[in-house]
Amino acid sequence: MAFEMWSPLKSLVIKITVISVLLNEARAAPTVLYLKKMMLINERLTISGFDSGGDMASQMHVAFSKNFRGVAMFASIWYMCSPYGFMYYREKCGKGANKISNGINAARNNARNMLIDPLAGLADQKVYHWIPNRDELVDQAIRTQVKTFYEKVGVKPANIMLKYQFSYHIMPTANTADPLCRESQITKPDYPYSGVGTAYCTYYGAYEGLNYLIGNVELKKPVIGTTPAKLEPVRLFNQSVFLASADQDFLDPVGYYYIPSGCKGKPCRLHMFLHGCYLNRDRLQSQFVKRSGYLEVAELNNIIMLFPQSIYFDGNDLGCWDVFGSTGEEYAIKTGIQMTALAKMLETVTGKTFL
Numbered sequence: 001m002a003f004e005m006w007s008p009l010k011s012l013v014i015k016i017t018v019i020s021v022l023l024n025e026a027r028a029a030p031t032v033l034y035l036k037k038m039m040l041i042n043e044r045l046t047i048s049g050f051d052s053g054g055d056m057a058s059q060m061h062v063a064f065s066k067n068f069r070g071v072a073m074f075a076s077i078w079y080m081c082s083p084y085g086f087m088y089y090r091e092k093c094g095k096g097a098n099k100i101s102n103g104i105n106a107a108r109n110n111a112r113n114m115l116i117d118p119l120a121g122l123a124d125q126k127v128y129h130w131i132p133n134r135d136e137l138v139d140q141a142i143r144t145q146v147k148t149f150y151e152k153v154g155v156k157p158a159n160i161m162l163k164y165q166f167s168y169h170i171m172p173t174a175n176t177a178d179p180l181c182r183e184s185q186i187t188k189p190d191y192p193y194s195g196v197g198t199a200y201c202t203y204y205g206a207y208e209g210l211n212y213l214i215g216n217v218e219l220k221k222p223v224i225g226t227t228p229a230k231l232e233p234v235r236l237f238n239q240s241v242f243l244a245s246a247d248q249d250f251l252d253p254v255g256y257y258y259i260p261s262g263c264k265g266k267p268c269r270l271h272m273f274l275h276g277c278y279l280n281r282d283r284l285q286s287q288f289v290k291r292s293g294y295l296e297v298a299e300l301n302n303i304i305m306l307f308p309q310s311i312y313f314d315g316n317d318l319g320c321w322d323v324f325g326s327t328g329e330e331y332a333i334k335t336g337i338q339m340t341a342l343a344k345m346l347e348t349v350t351g352k353t354f355l
């Protein structure tokens with residue numbers, strides 16, 4: 001039935017439509033939940049990350065080793081390679097400006113001064129590091145020194161795996177549906193200047209890293225090129241509660257997490273994965289999380305995933321994790337602002353003491 005509306009009515013209809021669209025948007029906005037203690041298999045934790053997230057995962061692993069059993073790093077560097085701010089991180093440390101002995105001594109001194117857990121806690125741990133050989137940001141030799149660092153602080157050489165691959169600086173996902181997949185082996189991907197930071201079809205980083213760390217059971221590997229596993233929704237959690245009120249600018253107010261369908265009423269594993277620079281929620285919403293490869297591995301193997309989110313702040317223009325001192329001098333020890341916040345997230349979910 002067609003009819004001509006007179007204009008005041010027309011404008012009222014438009015107003016009502018606009019209001020109801022806004023209400024729908026508000027209703028559709030995803031709920032931000034609070035992290036709670038979850039039912040977990042009682043074992044030490046694993047942590048991983050790509051780019052600055054891998055550096056931060058290592059920082060967490062070294063500082064809170066008592067609660068960890070291993071770390072997986074993708075295109076990362078050694079502990080405290082960049083204590084002189086973001087530009088040093090971006091341009092100097094990766095080109096050999098700092099000495100590995102400084103990182104080793106920093107870890108030893110921090111442990112001696114009880115600013116991080118005793119290094120003895122690292123003795124039986126596993127370390128995995130994926131190293132792309134076409135990476136302009138950091139020399140391959142510097143990435144390789146991660147092995148030297150961990151050996152010197154007590155990890156057994158046999159428990160350190162370095163995996164070198166023909167690739168640019170990306171998170172390897174083995175996702176054949178990813179259009180960047182094959183390209184990144186041939187053409188330089190836009191990341192870290194734009195793009196989503198994932199690619200490479202022949203190596204499933206999330207699976208390989210986790211499978212190496214967990215070790216005592218063989219994880220199920222998502223079959224590449226078939227319909228992906230049916231996934232649960234990626235949820236948002238409140239990160240502000242893990243920061244003092246004066247420190248709210250140093251993390252995104254919310255982070256992401258994922259609970260596999262098999263974890264209802266059953267103990268599961270827990271893993272924390274940290275995004276790279278410029279790959280945070282602020283820029284990509286959940287795109288990097290969803291393309292990282294972790295959700296599929298997590299769903300198949302009952303691993304609860306935490307994906308905390310960093311943010312842009314003064315001295316951290318790319319929303320990296322603070323592995324260069326922009327949150328303060330304590331950035332690499334237990335009392336570092338982001339370090340403490342990440343530890344509190346893990347304390348909340350596990351019920352164990354980190355701090």
Ligand SMILES: *[C@@H]1O[C@H](CO)[C@@H](O)[C@H](O)[C@H]1NC(C)=O
Nearest residue numbers: 032033238239240241253254
């Ligand atoms: C996080 O929790 C605090 C404290 O309950 C609350 O004030 C804040 O609004 C929450 N943030 C979000 C994004 O829900």
